[in-house]
Amino acid sequence: MELRQVFAVAMKELRDRLRNRWVVAVALVFAALALVIAYFGGAQQGAVGLRSIEFTIASLVSLVIYLIPLIALLLGFDAIVGERERGSLELVLTLPITRLELLLGKYLGLAAALTLSTLVGFGLVAVLLVVQTGTAGLEPYLGFMFSSVLLGLAFLSLAVMLSVLASDRARASGLAIALWFFFVLVFDLLLLGLLVATGGETGGAWFPYLLLLNPADVFRILNVFSLDEVRSLYGLASIVPSALAKPWLMGLVMLGWIVAPLGIATWRFRP
Template sequence: MELTQITTVAGKEFWDRVRNRWVLAVALVFAVFALAIAYFGSAQQGSVGFSSIEVTIASLVSLVIYLIPLIALLLGFDAIVGERERGSLDLLLSLPITRTELLLGKYLGLAGALTFSTLAGFGLVAIVLASRLDLTSLFHFFGFMFSSVLLGCAFLSLAVMLSVFASDRTRASGLAIATWFFFVLVFDLALLGILVGTGGQWGGEALPYALMFNPADVFRILNIFSLDDVRNLYGLATVFPTQLASPWLLGLIMAAWVVLPLGVAAWRFRRTC
């Protein structure tokens, strides 16, 4: 693989998102929602204003799990199939660039745009709240930002894989929405239904390990166990093994969710296009 070809494609994808103001729009969405949660997240308890980093992160985790996967899937679902439908894929592949280089370049460009938007949006919040946070709180907030980037990259990797497998943009978009529903809504409900339906006699011990098969759950656990107050707030301190909640282990699992779907996409792309 040639690094020049990859960076050229990645740069084009990134600057295309900058020129059409996609990056700015997403960054503003993240900033507005995060600031609103930071200052009004405790309104239901009768107080307004920033209360603590624990409450803020707990609320932001719920927001990010719904928002970032959807944005990432919509960003990448037509990365390959869109080029195929427009008739530009054959032209691109006629250039001195391999299929793997093209795929990696597109992914890295889109991931760069998503990463920049995420860091810019939440970074603005960190600047606004900096005077109210100590170094430990800032460290945890930056950890939350980094894990949000990993979550977005994981779902973007899934989106690119779907784009390679889909035969047209309509199917790709449908698969992207179905993927969002499955991982964000259906997966946890299915596990809960199994536990309730069996009276907790089946699947209880395997539940923590089953959650590793969902990048959204890995992200949630990574942030829940980063702060004691957040962990107690979610009530998982007694049912989730602490050895499985190691930040390094969860980070490696999130990285696997980035690499594996992208590897499957590259394998499929080399053989079908």
């Protein structure tokens, strides 16, 4: 594998997203929604305006869990299958480039675009927080931004895997939406339903570890246990053992969610 080829494909993907203003559009969406939620997140308690770092993170966690996975899946679902349908995949593979170089280049280019838009969008909120509260409590917010990037990369890996496995764009897009519904909406309901139906007898001890099977829950755990005020706003604090409440451990689990789907995609994309 030649890194020069991977870099060339990645730069092309990134330039395409910059040229069609995808990065700017997504960054503005992130910034606008983050500002609205951070500013009006305390309206139900009778207060508006930017409050503490902890409250801002607590308000933004739910936004990230819903929005970033969806954007990542929509960004990457046609990375390979789209080229195949347009007939350009065979043409590209006639060039001196391997399938692995093409796949990694596309992923890295899309990952760079998603990362850039995430950091710029949430970075604008960070600037306002610095103006409002100073730099003393900025470190947890930077950790939140980093974990948001990891969440996006994990779902982008899943999207690229779907793009390799699907036979056409329509099927890939349907699978991407179904995956979003499953991980963001259905997965936790199934676990809670299992606990309620069995009175907590089935899966109770394993419940915290089952959460690791969902990258959205890994992101939630990573941020819920970062600050005391955030921890108090979520019920996960009472069921997740302290053994899992380690940022470095959750970071490794999230890296696993990035690497594993890419590994499957690489295996299936072989000639």
